[in-house]
Amino acid sequence: MSLLTIKNLQAAVDGKQILRGIDLDVQPGEVHAIMGPNGSGKSTLAQVLAGREDYQAVSGEVLYQGKDLLALSTEERAREGIFLAFQYPVEIPGVSNVYLLKAAVNAIRKHRGQPELDAVEFLQLVKARMKSMKMGEEFLYRSVNEGFSGGEKKRNEVLQMALLEPRLAILDETDSGLDIDALKIVAEGVNSLRSPERAMIVITHYQRLLEYIVPDYVHVLSRGRIVKSGGRELALELEEKGYAWIEGGKAGAAAGAVR
Amino acid sequence: MNETIERYVAEFRAQATRLPGARLPWLAAAREGAIERFARQGFPTLRDEAWKYTALGPIEKKVFPLAQADLGKVSEVGAWLLEDVPHRLVFVDGRYAPALSRVGALPAPSLADSLAEVLARAPHLAEPYLREAPAAGAFVELNTAFMADGAFVQVGEGVIVEEPIHLLFVSTTAGCVSHPRNLVVAADGAAVTVVEHYVALGGGGYFTNAVTQIAAGRGARVEHYKVQQENVKAFHIATVVARQEAGSRFDSHSLSLGAELARNDIATRFDGTGCETTLNGLYVVAGRQHVDHHTTIDHARPRGTSREFYRGILDDRARAVFTGRIVVHKDAQKTDAGQINHNLLLSRDAEVDTRPQLEIYADDVKCSHGATVGQLDDNMLFYLRTRGLEEGHARDLLTYAFAAEVLERIRIRSLRNRTERLMVERMAEAERLKELV
Ligand SMILES: Nc1ncnc2c1ncn2[C@@H]1O[C@H](COP(=O)(O)OP(=O)(O)O)[C@@H](O)[C@H]1O
Ligand SMILES: [Mg+2]
Numbered sequence: 001m002s003l004l005t006i007k008n009l010q011a012a013v014d015g016k017q018i019l020r021g022i023d024l025d026v027q028p029g030e031v032h033a034i035m036g037p038n039g040s041g042k043s044t045l046a047q048v049l050a051g052r053e054d055y056q057a058v059s060g061e062v063l064y065q066g067k068d069l070l071a072l073s074t075e076e077r078a079r080e081g082i083f084l085a086f087q088y089p090v091e092i093p094g095v096s097n098v099y100l101l102k103a104a105v106n107a108i109r110k111h112r113g114q115p116e117l118d119a120v121e122f123l124q125l126v127k128a129r130m131k132s133m134k135m136g137e138e139f140l141y142r143s144v145n146e147g148f149s150g151g152e153k154k155r156n157e158v159l160q161m162a163l164l165e166p167r168l169a170i171l172d173e174t175d176s177g178l179d180i181d182a183l184k185i186v187a188e189g190v191n192s193l194r195s196p197e198r199a200m201i202v203i204t205h206y207q208r209l210l211e212y213i214v215p216d217y218v219h220v221l222s223r224g225r226i227v228k229s230g231g232r233e234l235a236l237e238l239e240e241k242g243y244a245w246i247e248g249g250k251a252g253a254a255a256g257a258v259r
Numbered sequence: 260m261n262e263t264i265e266r267y268v269a270e271f272r273a274q275a276t277r278l279p280g281a282r283l284p285w286l287a288a289a290r291e292g293a294i295e296r297f298a299r300q301g302f303p304t305l306r307d308e309a310w311k312y313t314a315l316g317p318i319e320k321k322v323f324p325l326a327q328a329d330l331g332k333v334s335e336v337g338a339w340l341l342e343d344v345p346h347r348l349v350f351v352d353g354r355y356a357p358a359l360s361r362v363g364a365l366p367a368p369s370l371a372d373s374l375a376e377v378l379a380r381a382p383h384l385a386e387p388y389l390r391e392a393p394a395a396g397a398f399v400e401l402n403t404a405f406m407a408d409g410a411f412v413q414v415g416e417g418v419i420v421e422e423p424i425h426l427l428f429v430s431t432t433a434g435c436v437s438h439p440r441n442l443v444v445a446a447d448g449a450a451v452t453v454v455e456h457y458v459a460l461g462g463g464g465y466f467t468n469a470v471t472q473i474a475a476g477r478g479a480r481v482e483h484y485k486v487q488q489e490n491v492k493a494f495h496i497a498t499v500v501a502r503q504e505a506g507s508r509f510d511s512h513s514l515s516l517g518a519e520l521a522r523n524d525i526a527t528r529f530d531g532t533g534c535e536t537t538l539n540g541l542y543v544v545a546g547r548q549h550v551d552h553h554t555t556i557d558h559a560r561p562r563g564t565s566r567e568f569y570r571g572i573l574d575d576r577a578r579a580v581f582t583g584r585i586v587v588h589k590d591a592q593k594t595d596a597g598q599i600n601h602n603l604l605l606s607r608d609a610e611v612d613t614r615p616q617l618e619i620y621a622d623d624v625k626c627s628h629g630a631t632v633g634q635l636d637d638n639m640l641f642y643l644r645t646r647g648l649e650e651g652h653a654r655d656l657l658t659y660a661f662a663a664e665v666l667e668r669i670r671i672r673s674l675r676n677r678t679e680r681l682m683v684e685r686m687a688e689a690e691r692l693k694e695l696v
Contacts, residue, residue: 050645054637074644083645090642094660099695100646103656107647119694143660144642160646 001066003028003168003199004049009060010224011048017058018044020224026168029196033210033235034203036221037243042203043087045221046172049201050084051077064168078104079111081167085157085174087203092144097156100144101126105163129162132192134185150177158189169193170201175209187212207235222246261301266322268298271404274325279407280378285390293392293403302397309396312580312612313522313551318494323436323466325405328354332431332460335359339427339458341673346371347425353437354408363422368415369449371424374440375408385411388442388472393500395470395524402470402498406440409469413442414449416476423452423484423671430493433463441471445479447504452482454674457489457517464492464519471499475507477531482510484674485525488681489518491548498524505531505560512669514678515542515550526555529563529591540569541665543685544577544609551580558591558621567598570665572658573609583628584616591621598628603635603661605654655688659695 004026011019018041026032036042048055049062051074062069069077092100105125106116117125127137133155145153154174161169171190175183190200190213202213210218210232218234219226227246228234238245271294280286302319303310333351336359340347348371349359355373362371370377370384377385392403410426428439445451457467467489475481481501489495495518501509513523527536542550556565571579583598602611615628635657643653662682669675679696683689 050641052641073650074641075647075649078645078647086642086645090638092639092642092657092660094663095643095656099656100643100648102694103648103652103691104646107649111647164647 002026002063003065004069005061005063007061009045009048009062010058011044012056012058013044013054018224019048021060022224022226024219024226026199026201028199030217031194031200031202031213031215033215033218034201034221035205035207035218035235035238037247038205040221041224042221043172046084046087046170046201046203049170050074050082075107078164079108083161083164083166083169085154085161085169085171087172087176089145089148089153089157091146091148093146095144096141097144098126098140101140101160101163104160108164126163129159133159133162133189135159151179151182154178154186155182158186162189162193165193167197168199168201170203172203173205174202175204175206183209184212207239210235220246261319263319263322264298264301267401268294270325274405278405279375280382283378283382285386286378286382289390289392290404293400297397297400297404300397300400309553309582312578313520313549317520318466318496323434325407326352326430326432326435326437326465328352329431330354330356330358333359333429336427336429339429339456341423341425341454341671341677343673344423344425344454344671346422347427348373348410349427349429350408350410350439351429352432352435353428353439365420366415366418369413369418369420371410371412373408374406374411374442377411384413385442388444388474393472395498395500395526398468398496399470399498402438402440402468405438406470407438409440409442410453411442412451412453413444414446414451416446417448418446419450420452423454425454426456428455428457428467428469429460430457430465430467430489431460433461433465436466436468439467439469441469443471443473443481443483445475445481447476448478449476450480452484452671454484454486454671456486457495459488459490459493459517462490462492464490464494466494467496469497471497473499473501473509475501475503475509477504478506479504480508482670484512484669484671485514485523486674486678487513487515487517487521487523489521491517491519491546493518495521497522499526501527501536503527503529503531503534503536506533507531508535510536511538513538513540513542513552515540515552516681518548518550520549522551522553524553524555526557528557529560532560533562534560535564537565538567538569539665539668541662542571542579543662543682544571544579545574547576549578553580553582553584555584555586556596558585558587558594558596560588561591562593563591564595565597567600568665568668569600570661571600571602571611572605572662573602573611574605576606576608578610579612581611581613581630582616583614585618585626585628587619587621587624587626589620592623594621594624594626596624596626600630601661602630602632603658604632605634605658652688652691655686655692659683659686659692
């Protein structure tokens with residue numbers, strides 16, 4: 001069974017249509033890259049999948065593990081294994097990272113019928129993960145993302161992902177703002193999660209990340225539609241020719257040619 | 260003169276000879292002057308700029324007889340104690356309760372005692388502060404006329420009292436009024452921390468009308484915590500008036516959590532150069548509670564620094580008022596003043612009036628102010644929910660975090676923990692927030 005099936009998804013924000021008919025099928029174990037110019041709707045797609053309420057799905061269907069995803073609340077989706085690494089992680093003054101991480105891990109464990117972790121067990125787990133992400137322990141006691149550098153925020157997202165062990169991880173430009181060392185650490189974190197039952201949607205603007213996280217499929221999003229799909233080599237072609245190559249022709253025609 | 264005012268005046272005539280210090284001519288004259296001014300001006304109305312958003316009808320309509328303290332009514336105060344605070348003076352319905360109090364040794368000539376006691380034994384200590392009471396409106400006049408007791412804290416020159424002094428006021432009698440009067444005097448170079456704490460035994464309404472005068476000598480440091488946890492039927496009117504001499508520092512914290520109607524007037528005046536003050540505040544109201552903070556920082560001398568950090572959380576049909584008055588006199592150059600008031604509305608029916616009032620007559624000054632009234636941040640809520648937290652949990656967590664930014668400023672550990680626990684207990688998701696404290 002597909003892990004995620006998106007059929008003709010159209011979505012709007014404030015009455016403005018942004019997604020104009022997305023089709024995508026993700027099988028367990030696959031990594032799909034979504035590329036596209038700024039403003040093409042990549043983050044909108046990610047947020048709709050995560051359950052942001054001010055993005056309305058106007059039509060279409062999303063099935064996750066065979067169930068109607070759009071009928072689930074944001075937190076139910078998270079508990080069912082969907083994780084979104086935000087393009088712009090939100091700063092939450094006054095809420096410590098450690099509180100959020102523990103609350104999140106235990107909410108999800110409880111949902112899965114696993115016993116909740118106590119403080120000691122949790123700290124053991126989180127410290128081990130942080131070490132492999134090269135994050136200092138002081139991160140635990142700082143407010144969530146507050147005053148973090150761009151790179152620290154992205155690392156924090158990947159740390160959360162590693163702890164929550166999602167079935168479907170959506171990474172929204174997790175590479176942007178990272179230097180090459182940070183990029184490698186983040187990519188290692190992501191790659192260590194790759195497994196036959198887990199799938200990932202990796203949104204990126206540049207193909208650089210895909211050298212480290214090698215995708216099975218690459219899709220190009222333009223003006224709210226997937227206009228081209230292909231293998232790993234599509235990313236290289238895009239890099240070479242630029243997005244103008246995609247946007248040059250009529251978006252609809254390009255989509256027709258590929259599908 | 261309306262009927263309520265007549266009743267207060269009549270009660271004063273009947274009680275005057277029995278009030279503490281009645282045989283002291285200067286005090287009798289001060290009380291007489293106060294009741295006369297009160298009778299003349301009456302209660303403030305909405306037409307008074309300083310009372311524009313707080314209607315006093317509920318207080319004015321009712322006559323509250325003076326509470327006749329029965330110290331036996333309170334046998335223990337364990338629930339309200341602060342573990343790391345060894346000095347405490349407990350007052351029951353406004354009267355000092357020695358059996359419940361405990362004051363450790365303070366380095367001489369420092370003193371922490373009942374004001375009534377001081378008026379009986381060494382009235383000259385209190386005279387400079389009571390003879391010329393601050394002209395701060397009807398409620399201060401009423402307090403001066405009727406005050407029966409309160410705390411007298413005096414710290415001698417250069418003496419640093421490390422441990423805070425806890426003043427606990429327990430109200431037990433429905434329908435009555437108490438007029439606590441506190442004096443906190445720090446001589447030059449002295450330092451002291453006082454916690455003024457109002458609680459109730461029982462659920463009936465009553466009226467507290469408190470006045471606290473604070474004097475900080477040259478280079479002195481006074482830290483004042485006011486914790487208002489009256490029951491939700493009570494009326495609480497409180498005035499804190501500080502006077503600061505050169506190079507002194509006054510830090511104020513107002514935690515307003517209870518009462519049906521609460522008004523806190525907090526004012527300080529810089530009488531010397533280089534003074535500093537920080538006014539912190541948190542008000543948390545729900546139901547039909549009304550809370551009003553009226554703060555005044557009087558930069559009368561140059562090179563003063565003042566900061567204000569006030570936050571409020573309102574639910575249901577609650578109402579809050581914040582007025583931050585900052586006056587910078589003509590020769591108060593190099594003044595640096597900053598004020599922030601953030602309000603969190605958890606309900607559409609809650610209402611806030613927040614207003615900075617800056618009167619600046621000097622030209623070389625830095626003054627900033629900002630006020631916000633808003634709801635919980637949608638981006639933050641979404642982020643937390645994508646991590647699996649239920650909406651209610653996320654809301655309570657963010658609400659708590661909003662308050663925590665003020666609570667972090669409380670330097671007395673037991674008081675901070677206690678207030679954090681109180682905040683958590685108010686939440687629907689208390690169980691899940693427990694580990695925050
Ligand atoms: N909250 C919003 N309100 C209005 N328009 C929005 C909102 N969020 C995104 N958009 C618009 O939707 C389009 C797609 O944005 P986005 O999904 O962020 O693109 P990408 O992630 O591909 O750069 C853009 O034109 C953007 O301006
Ligand atoms: Mg984006």
